Amino acid sequence: MTHSDIIEIHARVRGEPLRLDQFLTQQLPDVSRSLIRRAIDAQTVTVNGEPTKASYRVRTGDVIRVRLEQPAHGPPKPEDIPLDVIYEDDYLAVINKPAGMVVHPAKGNWSGTLVNALQFRFNQLSRVNGEYRPGIVHRLDRDTSGAILVAKEETTHRELALLFEQRRMFKEYLAITAGVLDRDSDYIEAAIIRHPSVREKMAIADDEEDEDAKDACTFYEVVERFRGFTYCRVLPKTGRTHQIRVHLASVGCPILADKAYGGRDRVTLSDLAPPGTVPPEEDQVLLSRQALHAHRIRFRHPRRQEWMEFTAPLPVDFAQTLDALRRFRRPR
Numbered sequence: 001m002t003h004s005d006i007i008e009i010h011a012r013v014r015g016e017p018l019r020l021d022q023f024l025t026q027q028l029p030d031v032s033r034s035l036i037r038r039a040i041d042a043q044t045v046t047v048n049g050e051p052t053k054a055s056y057r058v059r060t061g062d063v064i065r066v067r068l069e070q071p072a073h074g075p076p077k078p079e080d081i082p083l084d085v086i087y088e089d090d091y092l093a094v095i096n097k098p099a100g101m102v103v104h105p106a107k108g109n110w111s112g113t114l115v116n117a118l119q120f121r122f123n124q125l126s127r128v129n130g131e132y133r134p135g136i137v138h139r140l141d142r143d144t145s146g147a148i149l150v151a152k153e154e155t156t157h158r159e160l161a162l163l164f165e166q167r168r169m170f171k172e173y174l175a176i177t178a179g180v181l182d183r184d185s186d187y188i189e190a191a192i193i194r195h196p197s198v199r200e201k202m203a204i205a206d207d208e209e210d211e212d213a214k215d216a217c218t219f220y221e222v223v224e225r226f227r228g229f230t231y232c233r234v235l236p237k238t239g240r241t242h243q244i245r246v247h248l249a250s251v252g253c254p255i256l257a258d259k260a261y262g263g264r265d266r267v268t269l270s271d272l273a274p275p276g277t278v279p280p281e282e283d284q285v286l287l288s289r290q291a292l293h294a295h296r297i298r299f300r301h302p303r304r305q306e307w308m309e310f311t312a313p314l315p316v317d318f319a320q321t322l323d324a325l326r327r328f329r330r331p332r
Contacts, residue, residue, distance in 0.1 A: 007130045009064045010158060012165055017057035020047065022211060024066065029139075029241045031068065039068055068130075075131045076105045081117035086310050091156040091303045092149060093122065093135075096312040099145040099289045104133045118150060125150070126157035137161055138169075138239065146173070146294025147312040159302030164239060170298040173234040173244060174223075174314065176291035176321060178262055179253035181230045185221040188247040192216045192240045201260055202242040204250050216240045218247040226329035229256065231322060233295075244292060256321070258290035265289075267321060273328045286321045293318055 009027055018026070024036045024045070036045075043051035044067040047058070058064070084096035095114070102109040105116070118125060118135050125135035128151070135150040137160045151157035163169040191213040195201035205213035217237040224231040230253060234244050245261050248254060254262030267287045270278040298309040314322075 007066045007068070007133075008128055009066070011058050011062040011064060012060050012162065013058055017059050019054060020045070020052055020056040020058055020064075021054040023058040024064070025212070026214065028066070035068060036066075039066060044068075076110070076113065076115050076119065076134075078120035079111060079116035080120050081112065083117050083121050085121070086147060086312060087308075088122075089304075091153060091301075092151050092160065094297065094310045095148050095150055097140055097145060097148045097294075099143050099315065099317070102142045103139050103148070104136050114148070122150075122152060124152050126152060126154050128154050128157040128161075138164060140294055141242070141245075141290075141292075143289035144292045144294060145312070145315050145318070147171075147297045147310055148294065149297065149299075156302055160299075163299055163302070167237060168299070170296075171236060171294060172296040172298075173236070174293045174295045174318070175232055175234050175244065175248065176256040176318070176325070177230045177232065177248055177253035178228070178256045178264075179230065180225055180228065181220065181222055181232060181251070181253050183222075185219070187237075188218045188220070188251060190216060190247060190250055192243060192246055202240070202246050204246060214238075214240050216243050216247065218244055220248070224326075225331060226325045227331060229325055229329060231325070245290065256291040257287045258292075262290075269324055272321075272324045286324055287317050289317070291318060291321060 011023065021037055021040060025033050028036065037054060039045050040054045045052065046065045047056060047062050086094040086096050097114060102113045105113050115134060115136065127134055129136055135152065137149050137151050137157060140146065140148050149160060151160055191205040191208040192202050193205040193210060193213045195203045207213065215238065219235045219237060221233045222230055223233055236243050245255055245258055249261040257265055257267050259265035265288065266285055268283055268285050270283045293314060294312060296309065296311050301308050
């Protein structure tokens with residue numbers, strides 16, 4: 001038995017019209033291409049109220065409704081999980097998401113998610129993205145901490161989504177890389193595609209003309225250099241899955257403790273200190289997730305028409321790692 005999850009998308013397309021299956025793959029990065037294709041074939045995807053073939057070219061103004069079959073877990077239930085609410089009004093909220101929290105329920109994570117916590121905390125959430133993703137406008141990876149926007153009602157949700165699509169939502173991340181970035185600031189421009197053999201990963205596209213490749217651009221600025229590491233500010237110009245992680249890894253500086261793209265999933269005090277200076281009984285794990293934090297978000301409030309900016313303070317594990325780097329890894 002399955003439950004249906006209906007998602008409504010108001011299409012806005014820049015450049016040449018895209019095939020329906022390609023458009024939905026871009027709009028729904030958490031949904032596999034095979035599931036999207038099955039939904040189209042089953043005629044549970046409509047464009048302007050009519051079932052449509054995968055080859056249909058999506059145009060600005062099309063209203064697409066997608067009904068996806070969800071496993072029989074039922075809609076997510078409210079759970080009394082503490083939330084750090086940076087800001088809220090009648091239309092939206094900004095949450096400081098902790099590292100380790102999954103944003104919405106999916107296979108293997110049916111409880112303990114941000115959605116479960118939001119449903120307990122707020123009386124109303126937008127249902128634009130269906131009953132499995134109430135209020136969710138954009139995502140952060142599970143092990144990325146920091147500011148995330150939540151929509152309380154549908155009109156605000158659509159207007160926030162449009163700000164993301166038009167690149168008028170300004171997000172700043174802080175990261176520590178394993179490796180020293182040689183330029184003080186630079187852009188990384190490289191199309192991103194799903195990894196050919198590891199479903200959970202993304203990769204730099206060998207052929208940017210590949211129809212599945214998505215253009216991506218990331219700006220970085222060095223805040224502080226250490227021996228073997230860099231503390232940097234990162235401003236993604238596009239919003240692709242794993243974009244910052246893939247781009248920094250592609251220039252030889254993967255994010256610290258990012259197992260998927262850097263090969264190790266933790267950093268201890270003894271990893272950073274000179275050999276033999278930290279007794280085993282005093283050693284400790286400083287970081288057990290990727291050193292990536294969504295620090296700042298700035299946008300024009302779609303209902304109040306005011307520019308707003310919110311900052312999520314550095315979490316303890318990130319700050320402790322920086323302290324150790326300043327103690328042991330300052331440039332000679």
